[in-house]
Amino acid sequence: MAGRPSRRLLAKLLVGTLLPTVIALGGLGFLAQRVAQRTLEDELGRRLATAAAAVAMMVLPEQISELQPGDEDSLTYANIRRKLALARASLDVRRVAIVAADLTARGDSDGRLGLGAEAYELGADRAEIARARAGAAIASPLFTGHDGLPYKRGYAAIGGVAGSGDVAGFAVVEASADYLVALAAFRRWLVTASAITVAAVLVVIIFIAGRITGPVARLARFGLIGDALAEEVQRDGDALVVERANGVERFIQRFAGDEAAGEFLGDGVLSDESGKPRLVG
Numbered sequence: 038m039a040g041r042p043s044r045r046l047l048a049k050l051l052v053g054t055l056l057p058t059v060i061a062l063g064g065l066g067f068l069a070q071r072v073a074q075r076t077l078e079d080e081l082g083r084r085l086a087t088a089a090a091a092v093a094m095m096v097l098p099e100q101i102s103e104l105q106p107g108d109e110d111s112l113t114y115a116n117i118r119r120k121l122a123l124a125r126a127s128l129d130v131r132r133v134a135i136v137a138a139d140l141t142a143r144g145d146s147d148g149r150l151g152l153g154a155e156a157y158e159l160g161a162d163r164a165e166i167a168r169a170r171a172g173a174a175i176a177s178p179l180f181t182g183h184d185g186l187p188y189k190r191g192y193a194a195i196g197g198v199a200g201s202g203d204v205a206g207f208a209v210v211e212a213s214a215d216y217l218v219a220l221a222a223f224r225r226w227l228v229t230a231s232a233i234t235v236a237a238v239l240v241v242i243i244f245i246a247g248r249i250t251g252p253v254a255r256l257a258r259f260g261l262i263g264d265a266l267a268e269e270v271q272r273d274g275d276a277l278v279v280e281r282a283n284g285v286e287r288f289i290q291r292f293a294g295d296e297a298a299g300e301f302l303g304d305g306v307l308s309d310e311s312g313k314p315r316l317v318g
Contacts (some may be wrong), residue, residue, distance in 0.1 A: 052240045058238050062231040070224055078189075081214060082176030085191025088128045088210040090174040095120045096135055096144075098196025098205035104143050106153030106216055117144040124210075131188065132211040134194070138204055140166075159209065162190060169194050171189060179214055187214040 100113050108114050121133045125146045135144040140159055142150035150156055159166065162177040169175050169192035177190040188211055196205035 049245055050118075051239075054242055054245075055235065055238055059235055062234060066224075066227040066231060069227065070220065073223060074220055077220065078179065078214070081189055081212065082191070085130070085189055085210050085212055086193070087174045088124075088130060088212075089169075089191035089193035089208045091128070092121075092124050092133055092208035092210060093174075093193040093195045095124065096195055096206075096208065101135065101137055101143050101195060101206040104152060109152050114144070118146075120144075121146040128210065130210050130212040132209075134209040134211075135206060136209060137206040138170075140207075143206060150243065156209075159190075162192070165190075165192055166207065168192075171208055176313075182213075189214055208265040 055088075060239060066286045096117060098112045100117060104111070104114055104117070121135065121144050125131075125133045131150075134142065134150060134156070136142055136156050136159065140156045142152060142154045142156055144152075161180065165175045172194060174191065174193040177192070179187050179189050182188050191210040191212075193208045194204040194206075195208055
């Protein structure tokens with residue numbers, strides 16, 4: 038009879054303590070990851086926008102307008118390719134490209150776009166390109182490359198009067214979002230720390246449940262109180278102290294005397310040498 042109330046009290050403690058702990062840790066972990074991801078993504082966007090603005094200052098508007106398909110062997114094209122390679126190395130990015138206002142290529146550090154080729158991949162960033170045309174260096178949202186990895190681009194206008202929309206072209210800087218690797222490690226750390234915390238709370242709950250129900254269960258086992266009273270005590274935790282202390286004292290006085298009854302609430306139950314149950318301090 039004592040086992041069922043003990044399990045019932047443990048279940049109440051689990052629902053009342055462990056469940057809110059799990060919900061709180063899960064919510065805090067989710068918010069921490071979202072805030073960290075947003076902060077890192079914004080920082081990468083600012084870095085790429087600044088890099089694109091720096092590249093835009095390296096190329097003259099006249100160079101973009103002069104280059105046409107078939108000029109691959111010209112000094113102007115070689116000069117632009119050299120500048121793009123230097124920019125890629127110094128900025129530590131994945132790719133640097135120059136496109137005309139109509140999004141046809143004028144130079145690509147990776148060589149993926151030939152001179153005059155349409156940069157179809159930039160079509161997804163038309164909203165960001167429009168803002169760059171207005172004079173603001175801007176970064177694109179994250180996108181997934183052909184290799185399955187996340188990337189981000191920065192755009193800056195080349196030539197033209199700020200805000201006029203009349204530009205010669207755009208500098209494009211592309212970098213991988215490698216911060217997501219660090220973010221994944223941070224997520225694993227959060228999960229591990231949360232699991233350890235939940236385990237510690239579970240151990241404390243089991244210990245508290247044992248401390249509450251243990252003495253009452255021993256009294257019921259030795260016959261000093263009835264099963265019904267033991268169940269009520271184990272259901273309510275301290276109900277014995279609050280509601281039934283006087284009645285139980287009188288009950289125990291019949292078996293163990295006044296002194297044992299006075300010590301009942303804080304004591305355990307043992308057997309003396311004759312095997313008769315007695316209360317001890």
